[in-house]
Amino acid sequence: MTSVKPSFKGRQCKHKKALFAGCLVWYRFPEYEVASKCVLKKLGIPIYPLREASCCGSFVQGASSNWIYMAAYxxxxxxxxxxxxxxLCGGCTNAFRQLQYSCTRNTEYVEDINRVLKxxxxEFHNTIQVHHILEVLDDYKEDIPKLLTTNVPLQTAVMNPCQVFRPEEIMQFDDADHPQVMAQLVRLTGAACVSYASENQCCGSTLTLADKSVAYCLGEMRLEELDKKGVETIITACGNCHLLLDRMQGQYYSGRRIPGIFLPQLIGIAMGFSPQQLMIKDPRLKRRLQNV
Amino acid sequence: MFETCIQCGCCQESCYLENKGIRSFASVPLEGADQVNIWMCSNCWVCQDQCPQGVPLMEYKKQLQRQGPKPYGWAEGIRLIAQCGFCLPIDLDSLNEFRVEVGLEPITGILSSTIKHLLR
Structure with a gap:
């Protein structure tokens, strides 16, 4: 039986919304959080802080079955x-949704969690919704164009955050084999979004923890492909994808630098926010987007 | 967990690492866990999604990973979570100073007693 995932808008009136940025964004990419808050505010979605939050638990999965208690907490x-x-990251989204999915199928799971949380x-009742920012923006794709003030004149390509689409049975979002939503959202801003062979392939960023050279090699292959396509910036929607681009281009890659920006930064520019407000760091991109 | 595996190799064929000649976790069903670096996987879930038998490959991977030593980066992240609740060395005082400067609200961290309780 396929369950129907409630859309973000459908839940809008019942619950307040908190942005769960996650360790990597808190630590390294505050611009993703800042830009997301700018865009969500413009869409009329007030954001409230979630105090005393911790790592989502995703990182602990390979070490201990106790990861479920961190996610449930x-x-x-x-x-x-x-x-x-x-x-904001694929990993956090995936960990939370895995847990929620397991709990809908096994009430003993919930009882065990509540014994630990007591x-x-x-108390955990599995009643809230967890949505990645891409899903939220997709739900607002008809509203977004009304809020745009400028066309962004950039040649871009997307890096799809794979864990937002898979496993298909749990995530139930977009077409996991050929995701379209992210490119559609990019095109709303007036930016060109080119297709490329490794578009739907995982970024490989997690592999830096097991074998850095493999991860960097995957990043290099992607950049070489995008260089040939004349891409000026790569649009990301996950801290991990962005981290690989940032790190490998800083330490390893000697080809033409192609900076990454987060999807909410791109949409924010089209909404009329300045590069400074959206914390766009790359100097060339910043100049390019200054007076669009 | 592999009782329903029919050795069809869909997992290996669907893995983007294997397709680039890099031996990955997706080879475990065919080659055995002792022949493969089980940390060579980036959690994209494609192998599991492509499995015609519905083998829970990712759950199996987690169980294998829990049994053995962790690569340094993973071990360090796990140590940090036990220490501060985050998988990166977040110093809340300096981070919050920065956050306030850029217009973000300060983070109220998780209590260390709570982390200990959750990971006990």
Whole structure:
């Protein structure tokens, strides 16, 4: 039986929204959080802080089955505050949704989690929604054009955050084999978005923890492909994809630098925010987008 | 967990690393876990999605990874989570100073006693 995932808008009136940025964005990419908040505010979605949040638990999966308690802790905190979560990375989204999926199929799972959460005075009922920012923006794709003030004259390509689409049974978003939503959102801004062979392939960023040379080699192959297509900037929607681009171009890659920007930064520019407001760092891109 | 595996090789064929000649976790069903670096996987889930038998490959991977030593980066991230609740060395005082400068609200971190309890 296929369950129907409630759309983000459908839940809008019931719960407040908190942005769950996650460790990597908190630590390294504040611009993703800043730009997301600018865009969400423009869309009329107020964002509230989720206090005492921790790592989503995704990182712990390969070390301990206790990762579910970390994920459930964050979801229970959100429940206690009547909040749905908007996530920014594929890993956080995937970990939370894996847990939610397991809990809808196994009530004993929920009982076990609540035994652990009880001393913390938290309860988990699996009642909130977790959506990645891409899903939220997709739900607002008819509203976004009305809020745009300028066309962004850039040649771009997207890096699809694979964990937002897979496993298909759990994520139920877009076409996992050929995701379209991200490119469609980019094109709303007036930017050109080119297709390329490795567009739907995982970025490989996680592999830096196992074998850096493999991860960098994957990044290099992608950049060489995008260089030939004349791409000026790569649009990302996950801290991990962005990290690979940032790191490997800083330390390893000797070809033409192709800076990455987060999707909400691109949409923010089209909405009339300045590169400074959106914390766009790359100097060339910043100049390019200054007076569009 | 592999009871329903029919050795069709869809997992290996669908893996983007294998297609570039890089031996990955997706080779475990055909080659065995002792022949493969089980950390050579970036969690894209394609192998599991492509499995015609519905073998829970990613769950199996997690179980294998839990049994053995972790590569340095993974071990360090896990150590940091136990210490501060985040998988990166976040110093909340300096991070919050910066956050306020750029117009973001300060982060209220998780209590260390709570982390200990969750990961006990």
């Amino acid at each position: 964050n979801l229970a905190l959100a429940e206690q505050n009547n909040m749905d979560l908007i996530t 001393p913390l005075e938290l």
